[in-house]
Amino acid sequence: MKKNIKDVVCRTWLKQPTKNSFEKDGKIFYFCSPRCKSKFEKEPDKYLALKG
Numbered sequence: 804m805k806k807n808i809k810d811v812v813c814r815t816w817l818k819q820p821t822k823n824s825f826e827k828d829g830k831i832f833y834f835c836s837p838r839c840k841s842k843f844e845k846e847p848d849k850y851l852a853l854k855g
């Protein structure tokens with residue numbers, strides 16, 4: 804089962820889960836790099852508000 808995963812920080816589609824993952828509200832988010840992950844960790848709501 805393949806699912807596209809979006810890095811919500813830089814808005815890049817990831818082909819597969821990366822080790823740069825972060826869980827919030829029971830949902831796991833994946834990021835292309837540790838840098839995107841740390842940005843999300845600091846302001847998750849900012850990035851979750853930017854949909855589409």
Ligand SMILES: [Zn+2]
Pocket residue numbers: 810812813814815834835836839
């Ligand atoms: Zn990224």
